[in-house]
Amino acid sequence: MSVTAPPRPRTRQPLVESRPLRNPDVSSREVMTRRGWWLVLLNFLVPGSAQVLAGNRRLGRFGLGATLFLWTALLLAGLGALLWPSGLFALATGSFIPDFLSWFRWLPLTIVQIVIVGYAVLWIVLTIDTLRLVRLVRTGPLARFAIAFVSIALLVVSGSGAAWAAQAAGTTRDAFASIFAESAPVVPPSDGYYNILLLGADSGEGRDSMRFDSISVVSVNATSGAVTITGIPRDMPHFPFAPGPLQDQYPDGHTGYANATCGWGSGINQLRTEVEVCQDGNALYPDAESNGSEPGIEATKDAAEGILGIQIPYYVLIDMKGFADVVDALGGVDITVDERLPKGGPAYDGQPVDDWAFGWIEAGPQHMDGDTAQWYARSRYTTSDFDRMRRQRQLQEAILAQATPQTVLTRFQEVAAAGTAIVKTDLPQSLIAPTLVDLALKAKDQPVSTLELTPEGGIDEFDPDYAQVQQMVRDTLHPPTETEEPAP
Numbered sequence: 001m002s003v004t005a006p007p008r009p010r011t012r013q014p015l016v017e018s019r020p021l022r023n024p025d026v027s028s029r030e031v032m033t034r035r036g037w038w039l040v041l042l043n044f045l046v047p048g049s050a051q052v053l054a055g056n057r058r059l060g061r062f063g064l065g066a067t068l069f070l071w072t073a074l075l076l077a078g079l080g081a082l083l084w085p086s087g088l089f090a091l092a093t094g095s096f097i098p099d100f101l102s103w104f105r106w107l108p109l110t111i112v113q114i115v116i117v118g119y120a121v122l123w124i125v126l127t128i129d130t131l132r133l134v135r136l137v138r139t140g141p142l143a144r145f146a147i148a149f150v151s152i153a154l155l156v157v158s159g160s161g162a163a164w165a166a167q168a169a170g171t172t173r174d175a176f177a178s179i180f181a182e183s184a185p186v187v188p189p190s191d192g193y194y195n196i197l198l199l200g201a202d203s204g205e206g207r208d209s210m211r212f213d214s215i216s217v218v219s220v221n222a223t224s225g226a227v228t229i230t231g232i233p234r235d236m237p238h239f240p241f242a243p244g245p246l247q248d249q250y251p252d253g254h255t256g257y258a259n260a261t262c263g264w265g266s267g268i269n270q271l272r273t274e275v276e277v278c279q280d281g282n283a284l285y286p287d288a289e290s291n292g293s294e295p296g297i298e299a300t301k302d303a304a305e306g307i308l309g310i311q312i313p314y315y316v317l318i319d320m321k322g323f324a325d326v327v328d329a330l331g332g333v334d335i336t337v338d339e340r341l342p343k344g345g346p347a348y349d350g351q352p353v354d355d356w357a358f359g360w361i362e363a364g365p366q367h368m369d370g371d372t373a374q375w376y377a378r379s380r381y382t383t384s385d386f387d388r389m390r391r392q393r394q395l396q397e398a399i400l401a402q403a404t405p406q407t408v409l410t411r412f413q414e415v416a417a418a419g420t421a422i423v424k425t426d427l428p429q430s431l432i433a434p435t436l437v438d439l440a441l442k443a444k445d446q447p448v449s450t451l452e453l454t455p456e457g458g459i460d461e462f463d464p465d466y467a468q469v470q471q472m473v474r475d476t477l478h479p480p481t482e483t484e485e486p487a488p
């Protein structure tokens with residue numbers, strides 16, 4: 001009978017070998033140095049993991065949980081940005097919240113700020129605790145300084161990213177609340193379009209009232225996002241009004257005032273001064289201010305509706321300084337200049353250009369900053385108002401082309417700050433996202449259509465045929481299909 005040898009006892013590996021991160025050989029500088037680098041790297045890549053492996057497991061599990069939560073949130077945000085960017089924007093800005101709870105729209109981005117700042121503070125705590133776990137005095141002489149320096153540098157990198165993200169969240173929240181009307185009613189699209197009156201204004205030194213230097217209507221197709229910009233000459237005379245107080249006052253078309261205070265002639269750009277300086281604008285439009293507008297702007301809306309024959313429920317008013325800020329925020333715009341134009345002015349008859357010009361915009365391709373683009377839009381020397389309208393429309397198209405998602409993201413703080421330079425708008429927050437944001441994304445892949453009501457377009461500048469103008473607008477916004485006959 002064979003005798004079975006008793007089993008040999010299993011030898012346990014020394015604890016310092018099986019768990020070198022938690023129980024290292026403190027007598028070996030090489031081991032402690034290698035361990036120190038591993039802990040620093042783990043703390044940066046997966047905050048909380050260093051504590052789970054070598055320190056306070058409760059703190060480590062909390063750090064890991066916070067890290068996994070943040071990673072999940074970032075993953076969902078990334079998927080939202082790719083699959084439904086307008087919905088993500090609506091969620092972030094709180095525009096999905098009903099108007100009667102509009103004061104809570106600041107909450108989502110504020111929560112984001114608090115979470116980011118809280119995680120940054122947690123990361124600082126974990127980094128300090130990681131340096132304690134490293135036991136720098138046990139590492140090599142040079143390694144102890146290198147490990148400490150790299151830990152602080154990585155903390156600065158991660159902290160800077162967190163600070164930028166928190167600031168971006170706050171900037172978005174504040175800019176959105178500052179620019180757009182909080183609880184204004186949403187007007188459904190009119191005949192398939194959202195129509196917005198776009199006003200460029202310059203209060204200018206010596207002027208007793210801000211006047212509109214540029215007047216146009218931006219029509220956004222409510223289905224395709226296609227954008228059409230219709231330019232209205234600022235001196236367009238004898239225009240009709242949509243039904244309202246000024247149509248009652250001018251049933252046969254605007255005649256205007258003929259004095260220095262209210263302006264000479266009947267140009268549409270004189271309308272604001274007439275209503276707000278020479279008439280009781282608040283009596284004409286008593287609800288203007290409560291709806292985020294002004295009597296002069298509402299009067300210009302009525303005029304633009306009467307001229308074009310379309311409903312225009314919203315406006316955006318930008319001053320020239322705000323325009324320059326937007327261009328600078330986007331990194332400039334690329335424009336091909338047809339003729340050499342001076343900066344400065346306006347010039348008077350017989351006054352040499354060298355007496356007032358302080359620079360020139362040369363002909364040819366130009367990359368313009370905000371100041372140059374502003375003078376390109378304003379210059380009157382050797383050009384007519386119709387030339388200025390063409391240049392202004394050229395700039396509007398260039399800005400739309402330049403405002404790509406990549407540009408806005410990389411220059412986010414500047415773009416958001418420039419957005420607050422908009423003087424006023426009554427666009428409601430609940431319309432911006434997801435509706436207009438979604439349409440803007442669709443518009444990026446389509447050319448901008450323009451319609452200029454100028455002599456080149458067949459419009460008599462001294463006696464416009466407004467029935468013809470309205471027919472041109474209808475044909476532009478609703479072009480006949482191949483199976484349809486053009487409207488008579």
